[in-house]
Each structure stands twice: as C-alpha cells, then as structure tokens.
Amino acid sequence: MQKILYTNSVSEAIDRLVTELSPSSVHIITDTHVEHEVLPRLALSYPVIAVEPGDTNKNIDSLTKIWAGLISQGATRKSLAINIGGGVVTDMGGFAAATYKRGIRFINVPTTLLAAVDAAVGGKTGINFEGLKNEVGAFAPADAVIISTSLFSTLPAEEMLSGYAEMLKHGLLSSENDYTELLGFDILDANLERLLPLLEKSVKVKERIVEEDPREKGIRRALNLGHTTGHAFESLAIHKGAPVPHGHAVAYGILVEMILSHSLESFPSEELYRYSRYLKEQGYGTPSITCDDYASLIEYMRHDKKNDTCDSINFTLLSSPGQVLIDRTASEAQILAAFDIFRDLME
Amino acid sequence: MQKILYTNSVSEAIDRLVTELSPSSVHIITDTHVEHEVLPRLALSYPVIAVEPGDTNKNIDSLTKIWAGLISQGATRKSLAINIGGGVVTDMGGFAAATYKRGIRFINVPTTLLAAVDAAVGGKTGINFEGLKNEVGAFAPADAVIISTSLFSTLPAEEMLSGYAEMLKHGLLSSENDYTELLGFDILDANLERLLPLLEKSVKVKERIVEEDPREKGIRRALNLGHTTGHAFESLAIHKGAPVPHGHAVAYGILVEMILSHSLESFPSEELYRYSRYLKEQGYGTPSITCDDYASLIEYMRHDKKNDTCDSINFTLLSSPGQVLIDRTASEAQILAAFDIFRDLME
Known part of the structure; x- marks a missing residue:
C-alpha cells in the first residue's frame, strides 16, 4: 500500500x-x-x-x-x-x-x-x-x-485545466455527488487551499480502484474513461503539429465516451449538456476536428495499447455517474455518430 | 510461484x-x-x-x-x-x-x-x-x-564443472546426506540421465529458500555461500587477464568460507579435506594466488554488493553441512589466515 x-x-x-x-x-x-x-x-x-x-x-x-x-x-x-x-x-x-x-x-x-x-x-x-x-x-x-x-502556485491556467480533467474523470467514476461538487468548483479561480481537500477525495478514488486491481487485469481499466478517445485526439493533434495538453484531450474524450454511454448504456442526456457547458465555461477550448479527421481518429483508437487485438476498440462507459462499465466496445458507426454529436455540443 | x-x-x-x-x-x-x-x-x-x-x-x-x-x-x-x-x-x-x-x-x-x-x-x-x-x-x-x-550434451567439461559448483553449494546448504550424494557423483563422466534427478533435488533447495524470502531480506542470503570470496577471485582473475569460470571461483570461495566456518563456527575440519580432495580430483584447478594478492582480494570483498556498508564484509557460514548462518562477519586477520590454509589445501 x-x-x-x-x-x-x-x-x-x-x-x-x-x-x-x-x-x-x-x-x-x-x-x-x-x-x-x-x-x-x-x-x-x-x-x-x-x-x-x-x-x-x-x-x-x-x-x-x-x-x-x-x-x-x-x-x-x-x-x-x-x-x-x-x-x-x-x-x-x-x-x-x-x-x-x-x-x-x-x-x-x-x-x-x-x-x-x-x-x-x-x-x-x-x-x-x-x-x-x-x-x-x-x-x-x-x-x-x-x-x-x-x-x-506558479502553474499556468492551462496546466490546472489539464489536471482537473482527470479529477472530473474520478468524480464521474465515483458518484453523482462527487461529480457535482467538482462542477461547482472554479478551477481558474484556483483557490489552492480549497483545492487540496477536493484533490484528496479525487486521489482516493484512484487509490481505491488501484488497490483492487494493481496490475490492470480488470476494474483498473475504469480509469481509462475518456482515454481511448482522448489519446486519439492527442495523437491527431500532434500529427497536425498543434499539440493539446493531455488533460484537455481527456476532457474531450470523456464527452465522446459519455455520448457513447448515452446511446449504448442509457447514460442520462442532461449530463452531456451539463458537462459540455462546464468545459466551455472553464475555457478548455475545442479540438478543431472535421469529418475528414474521423478515419484517422478511428485508426488511432484501433491501435490503442488497451486493445487486446487490433479488431476491436475497448471503452470504459457509464450508465450514470458512479456506475462504471469496463471492457465495452462500440461499432464504427456508433463512434462516428458520437463524433458528430460531440462537435455539435462543443460548438 | x-x-x-x-x-x-x-x-x-x-x-x-x-x-x-x-x-x-x-x-x-x-x-x-x-x-x-x-x-x-x-x-x-x-x-x-x-x-x-x-x-x-x-x-x-x-x-x-x-x-x-x-x-x-x-x-x-x-x-x-x-x-x-x-x-x-x-x-x-x-x-x-x-x-x-x-x-x-x-x-x-x-x-x-x-x-x-x-x-x-x-x-x-x-x-x-x-x-x-x-x-x-x-x-x-x-x-x-x-x-x-x-x-x-554439447557443453565443455569446464562448463559442467562450473555449474556443478553451485550444486555443491546447494548440497551444503541442504544436508549432510545431499552433500555426500553430490561428492559421490563424477560430473566429468557426465551421465546426463543420472544428473537430472540430482539437479532436480538441487534446484528445489534454491526454490525453498527463494520462496521463503524472494527479495533477499534475510535467509535468501544463504545462497551467497562461497560468493563473497568467489566474486573476489573472479574479479582478481579478470584484473590479471586470466578469467576463471564463475562456478570455479565459487568452488574456491566455498572452500575459503568453509575454512572461516571452521575457525569461527566449529565446522568440522574433515569436511575441508573431503571437499578440497573432490575439487582436485574433478579438475577444478587452483587459482594462482600468492600473498601479494591478499590485499586486492580483501579490497574486492569490501566492495561486494552484499555489504550494506563498506566497513564490514558479509559472509554466509556453516556450522555443519545443512546448518547455515547468514550475516556473519570475519576480521581481516581471520580472512588472511583462511587464504593461507586454502592455498595449503589446494596445493
């Protein structure tokens, strides 16, 4: 321990x-x-x-x-x-x-x-x-x-936003309450005294999951929420010569995977609006992707280390905040539809 | 496991x-x-x-x-x-x-x-x-x-002797009986069918010790028998431009540490004769060291990875075959006296 x-x-x-x-x-x-x-x-x-x-x-x-x-x-x-x-x-x-x-x-x-x-x-x-x-x-x-x-104290705002995306992820994995508390915090205001207890709560979510499955045989994959898509956004941005911070890519990835969760696992639609609004208010920006990028994104997702074979794409999804489903897959058509909704929400 | x-x-x-x-x-x-x-x-x-x-x-x-x-x-x-x-x-x-x-x-x-x-x-x-x-x-x-x-089947005799030294070590760590059985085997004859069950017994000695202490916090150090001195012989031989096989150096090292065991822990003297006779009969040769090499050997022993500090030299000793004592130290004078006796026995 x-x-x-x-x-x-x-x-x-x-x-x-x-x-x-x-x-x-x-x-x-x-x-x-x-x-x-x-x-x-x-x-x-x-x-x-x-x-x-x-x-x-x-x-x-x-x-x-x-x-x-x-x-x-x-x-x-x-x-x-x-x-x-x-x-x-x-x-x-x-x-x-x-x-x-x-x-x-x-x-x-x-x-x-x-x-x-x-x-x-x-x-x-x-x-x-x-x-x-x-x-x-x-x-x-x-x-x-x-x-x-x-x-x-000397970190730029962008760095704080990047880290906060992982805290949002832990909130979503933990419970409706934890997640809602995080959406009520203004990370750009960055009150570091107030951040410490929130951070402690967030790290404990990860600790609990890791303790149960240190070598990622099963439930630790919950921590990949947002990352299958996030890594694809990250790789595409590097390829285009305009890298995005890791956390920003994860923040976008979480939204895409929330959309998949909505269409596949009845994740409530109002959460999609609440979450995307928070991202826009806090200034996470938006990845400049068009339909022309979809094929590349799918390709990056296929080669993700988390896939056991190259044929399927592995996701962690949610049926609601705090209700986690690991080892889910989605069809290419479902993923493409999610990209469309993602772009609508982030406009 | x-x-x-x-x-x-x-x-x-x-x-x-x-x-x-x-x-x-x-x-x-x-x-x-x-x-x-x-x-x-x-x-x-x-x-x-x-x-x-x-x-x-x-x-x-x-x-x-x-x-x-x-x-x-x-x-x-x-x-x-x-x-x-x-x-x-x-x-x-x-x-x-x-x-x-x-x-x-x-x-x-x-x-x-x-x-x-x-x-x-x-x-x-x-x-x-x-x-x-x-x-x-x-x-x-x-x-x-x-x-x-x-x-x-295609290994040179020297390679077989080198490996057999580690088997002798396991025999000494295990019991009088196991050790005596090994001294009765002619490794140069190399009957590979007969060697397999002896090897199995030998590997099981190591397995048992490793299982008890996988990360070498204590009893696993028993496996270092012969190695504090053996590594010093090995390093000296490399330094002199005439390397000896690892197992040969360990075979000599075991004898030096048997001598220390005799003077410090009442290890029976007849075992020194029986063991050195076996080494000579089987053709392990003898390291060509003189009193002029003693200081270098001591220096190599001091820098052995097994020492927690540079001031003491850590040995595994025996009070008899099968009776192991870890984390023992010897004074420089005692080690030098053991070198003298070692050269006498191996002449």
Whole structure:
C-alpha cells in the first residue's frame, strides 16, 4: 500500500519520511525546470539528478543518466530516491528506482495537478520507447506520495485545466455527488487551499480502484474513461503539429465516451449538456476536428495499447455517474455518430 | 510461484506450456550461439530475437535490441517470451519481458548447467551497467522454467564443472546426506540421465529458500555461500587477464568460507579435506594466488554488493553441512589466515 500524505508543508513531510525510512542516502530526481523553479523553495540538502524536461526526454537516455547519477552519488540498496516533478519525472524516476540494484525505495512529490491526480499515484512507471508511450516500464508503487497544492502556485491556467480533467474523470467514476461538487468548483479561480481537500477525495478514488486491481487485469481499466478517445485526439493533434495538453484531450474524450454511454448504456442526456457547458465555461477550448479527421481518429483508437487485438476498440462507459462499465466496445458507426454529436455540443 | 518442469522432452514441454498459457504470440529470446547450436534441435516455429553471446553483451544495447524486437514482432501485453540460453540470456530476457509494456509473461529454458541450477530460477533478472554486474534489473519470477539435462550434451567439461559448483553449494546448504550424494557423483563422466534427478533435488533447495524470502531480506542470503570470496577471485582473475569460470571461483570461495566456518563456527575440519580432495580430483584447478594478492582480494570483498556498508564484509557460514548462518562477519586477520590454509589445501 502506498502512503499518501496531503499537506501544504512539503519540506517537513519529506524530513519526516526520511527520518522514518532511515535510508543509507537520499537522492532527488527531477528535471532542470523544476530544479530551478521549485527546488529553491523547498530548501532540501540532498544531491540532485536533473534530466531535461518534457515528454520527449522521457527516454532511455535520460533513464541511463539517472542510473549513472545514482551510482556516482553512491546509492546503495538501502537508499531512497525522491522524485520531484511532473508525470515525466515521477514515471521515469520511479522506473529508475524500481530497477536500480533491482529496486530501491522511492517517494513521489508531484509538482503539477495532473501528476498529483494521475501519474504519481498507482505504481505505473516507465519511459517512452521507439515513439511509443510508456512502452517500457514496471508496476512499482512509491513508498510514499506527498501531495500538496502549494506546489502548483506558479502553474499556468492551462496546466490546472489539464489536471482537473482527470479529477472530473474520478468524480464521474465515483458518484453523482462527487461529480457535482467538482462542477461547482472554479478551477481558474484556483483557490489552492480549497483545492487540496477536493484533490484528496479525487486521489482516493484512484487509490481505491488501484488497490483492487494493481496490475490492470480488470476494474483498473475504469480509469481509462475518456482515454481511448482522448489519446486519439492527442495523437491527431500532434500529427497536425498543434499539440493539446493531455488533460484537455481527456476532457474531450470523456464527452465522446459519455455520448457513447448515452446511446449504448442509457447514460442520462442532461449530463452531456451539463458537462459540455462546464468545459466551455472553464475555457478548455475545442479540438478543431472535421469529418475528414474521423478515419484517422478511428485508426488511432484501433491501435490503442488497451486493445487486446487490433479488431476491436475497448471503452470504459457509464450508465450514470458512479456506475462504471469496463471492457465495452462500440461499432464504427456508433463512434462516428458520437463524433458528430460531440462537435455539435462543443460548438 | 514458479512452475518448474524437469524433463528430457523440451519441445513437448514448450508446446504444452504455450497451449496452457494461450498467449497472443510467442517470441524466443536467445543469443546467436544458442540460435545456431541448440535451436535447430528443438525445431520450434516461433520468431527469434538473438543477441550477441557473452557477459560483455549483457548490457543496455542488447536489452534495447530485445525490446525493439518484441515491438517489431508485434508482441502485446498478452504475449509470451521464451528465454532459451545461459544465465546471460535468462537474466536479460527476463528483465526485457518484465519491463516490456510493464511486464509480459516469460518462460526460461536454461541451456547450461549453471543457468539451470542458478540464474533461471528465483526471479532475479537484470543487466550489467557501467561495469557493475546486475546493477540494473528487477525481481520477476518466470511463469515457468523447463529444466532438461539433454540440453547440456554439447557443453565443455569446464562448463559442467562450473555449474556443478553451485550444486555443491546447494548440497551444503541442504544436508549432510545431499552433500555426500553430490561428492559421490563424477560430473566429468557426465551421465546426463543420472544428473537430472540430482539437479532436480538441487534446484528445489534454491526454490525453498527463494520462496521463503524472494527479495533477499534475510535467509535468501544463504545462497551467497562461497560468493563473497568467489566474486573476489573472479574479479582478481579478470584484473590479471586470466578469467576463471564463475562456478570455479565459487568452488574456491566455498572452500575459503568453509575454512572461516571452521575457525569461527566449529565446522568440522574433515569436511575441508573431503571437499578440497573432490575439487582436485574433478579438475577444478587452483587459482594462482600468492600473498601479494591478499590485499586486492580483501579490497574486492569490501566492495561486494552484499555489504550494506563498506566497513564490514558479509559472509554466509556453516556450522555443519545443512546448518547455515547468514550475516556473519570475519576480521581481516581471520580472512588472511583462511587464504593461507586454502592455498595449503589446494596445493
């Protein structure tokens, strides 16, 4: 079980955990952006291994650099790594720690809302390989995760929106009440004190699901809500040379999958309006897709890692907020119809 | 729990396991030597990924090549890898499988006695990194291991002796009876039919210990008997430009640690004579060390990965065959005295 601390005193929490775990040495793994923007505020005195920032650097070269850094800093089997950064850092630092000397302990300290609600918790670690996302990695839970909204104070609005999409997803997976509470919060106002308890509730939804199915044999696939379509939007946007943030693509993907849920599983139609209105009010924008993009989107969905074969497209759907249905499929005609309704709703 | 099959019908065993596991695809991971010498005899029809043979190729480049091979052969999360080869192949293929898409299933088919009795069983996988042995890796048990002495028919005598040293170690860890049975077997005669039941008994000693302590927090260290000193002999031999096989170094290491066991833990002295006589009769040779090498040997032992700090040297000792004592230390003077006695016995 991962220990998750919700606090706005990050340095104190780190000190406490280090005392408790009494490692032979401590090593901070981060990227050069976080090293300059965030680490000075935390005033920690441990040696730092910093890789280049960004998803394009989530690769074997950076991983090798982290292993080499651990060796040169004298890390033993009883050392502790502290991954401080966004999802790239927690995924890659976690994988480096999980494989250094066949595994040392590590703590995640997410510095983005998206990493806090998603990557830092749940034990999925890894790197991209040959252009494939997270193609190489391991299931390895952090010994502890420190979640603090105080680290998000300098994040741009777009980053907050991106992370909040995953919180909306957890709300939908959890209950009508949790979901409605989230729609009542103005993420652009970004009251970080008020965000912390909402974030705690959201992370606990993920924790509960992961605990039940750590290796994604079944119910963990619920967390893929919005992602089959979201990844397709993301890939198409990259292909067009105008990338969208991960969370924005997921926010759109959730709407498409809500529409499929409506036509296949009687998900209530009023929720489609309520949800799309929230996205528009909060400024998630809209993906500029036309009917000409439909074939490409279907193609991306077919090649999603979550499909066991290339012939079917796997979705997580809902019969209502809180009522989750995993391993559903939809016909191509149904998906195309959903794209049409999606474009209408987001206009 | 790892499933271990002892059989001299390897291809049939593979077919049965493939049927049972019903993977989406099967991929053979091996080295080019085994690909040419052993695979034709097995007549399997699965695609092959072959790396260059030898411990110097147990590195990140070969690992990358295996991952890329799995991608180009279309391996999914439900695929199966079959590692056919010596310890380099089972260690590295196991690590590749354990990390490809965060872990696919794999089977080990060891083609050397050493790999059968040691590397292929017990879930330790990994590669060398920056000149450090198994510096990067994971604990990941194979879904099954197929152990067959029929694969050893073309192995040179030296390879058989090297593997047999690990069997002697298991005998010493197990009981007076098991150990005595092994000293009664002529490995150079290499009756492979008679070897199979002895090998089965030997692997079960390791299985029992690993099951009790898969991540080497305690009793698994019993398996390090002979290895603190053996690794030092191995490193010294490499440094001198005259490498010795791993098992030979372990065979010598066991004798040194028997001597320490005698002086510190009342291990019976007659066993020292019986054991050293067996090594000489079977042709294990003798490491050409002089008093001038003692300081280097001590230095190598101090830097062994098994030590938690650099100040103490960790040994597994015995009070008699079958009576194991882990986490023992010896003073430098005691170790030097043991080297003297070792040279006397092996003359």
